[in-house]
Amino acid sequence: MVRQIGVLTGGGDCPGLNAAIRAIVRRGINEHNMRVFGFHNGWQGVLEGQSALMTLDSTRGILHRGGTVLGTSRTDPVKAEGGVDRLREVLEIYEIDGLIVIGGEGTLSASTTLSEEYGIPVVGIPKTIDNDLEGTSFTIGFSTALDIATEAVDRLHSTAESHNRVMLLEVMGRHAGWIAVYAGMAGGADAILIPERPFDINEVVRHLKRRHGTGRTFSIVVVAEGAVPAKGTLELPDHERDEYGRPRLGGLASHLGPIIEERTGFPTRVTILGHVQRGGTPNAFDRVLGTTMGSAAVDMAAKGDWGMMVGMRGTSVRPVPLGKATAERKQVPSSVYDVARTFFG
Numbered sequence: 001m002v003r004q005i006g007v008l009t010g011g012g013d014c015p016g017l018n019a020a021i022r023a024i025v026r027r028g029i030n031e032h033n034m035r036v037f038g039f040h041n042g043w044q045g046v047l048e049g050q051s052a053l054m055t056l057d058s059t060r061g062i063l064h065r066g067g068t069v070l071g072t073s074r075t076d077p078v079k080a081e082g083g084v085d086r087l088r089e090v091l092e093i094y095e096i097d098g099l100i101v102i103g104g105e106g107t108l109s110a111s112t113t114l115s116e117e118y119g120i121p122v123v124g125i126p127k128t129i130d131n132d133l134e135g136t137s138f139t140i141g142f143s144t145a146l147d148i149a150t151e152a153v154d155r156l157h158s159t160a161e162s163h164n165r166v167m168l169l170e171v172m173g174r175h176a177g178w179i180a181v182y183a184g185m186a187g188g189a190d191a192i193l194i195p196e197r198p199f200d201i202n203e204v205v206r207h208l209k210r211r212h213g214t215g216r217t218f219s220i221v222v223v224a225e226g227a228v229p230a231k232g233t234l235e236l237p238d239h240e241r242d243e244y245g246r247p248r249l250g251g252l253a254s255h256l257g258p259i260i261e262e263r264t265g266f267p268t269r270v271t272i273l274g275h276v277q278r279g280g281t282p283n284a285f286d287r288v289l290g291t292t293m294g295s296a297a298v299d300m301a302a303k304g305d306w307g308m309m310v311g312m313r314g315t316s317v318r319p320v321p322l323g324k325a326t327a328e329r330k331q332v333p334s335s336v337y338d339v340a341r342t343f344f345g
């Protein structure tokens, strides 16, 4: 019988996390008579034993709020020295039967290892604005980020047109270009650069010149932060590393803008959307997705369906083995990119 569970949010925050937390707590209490402990700041809170009992009252008024009321971090308990032993100890102290972990690729990969190699009972919920997790059509946060990016494309359109400029919009997307392709498609971008398709800057320049040669006076180029030049076409400086040793992305468009301006002769401006994409209130889709996935995850935990992640297919959710969801990244398929490309220029 599962009586007490823990919940945590790990990795980058995103809109819709609080909807999932609220659903886990409320359904856990109302349907399964569970006690739900919220761990603070991702796996860090588990290692430090920082948690609080969550109640119906403590989850009131959070559905529409961005970020995560639990806080988050990129701490990895598998890599931390003595992390797994400490984690077991904390679960024992709190008498926790299992954990619901809301995370992206990093957090859920750690969950996979904890489940498969150490037998720790975990259910995963996929969240990341990048939408790059396998086993689910959508991850929590992607839809809101897409709305924000699309609005940015729309806003850049009118100013690009007024000034006859090339506008580069850099959006997030470390390993996959979902935000770039969907926002570019929704906003009518004239070129889209994504990690899945290494780009040739000369081809981008030729393409913009061709477009302006047919009478167009402005262009919008959407650049995913993780886009890479084709081998031997362009040298870019190495990225600095963040506090977790990951390349600190952001700024690719700032390198490309001056090159495009110089080689095309068209005045060019750069906008880097950055963390605006992850902040603020979730849209309706992410609230519903968070609620649906949170409810499904707590039902799975109640049944002891550990080692699984909640995945969304069509309009329903179903369990997917964590190992399968984290084995590979979900990248933008050629078929999707090719539809977007039809409308370039």
Ligand code: F6P
Binding pocket: 011, 012, 104, 128, 129, 130, 172, 173, 174, 225, 242, 249, 278
């Ligand atoms: O994990 C999603 C993401 O938003 C990536 O797209 C981005 O590269 C990264 O997080 C930024 O991380 P941080 O907020 O730690 O700088």
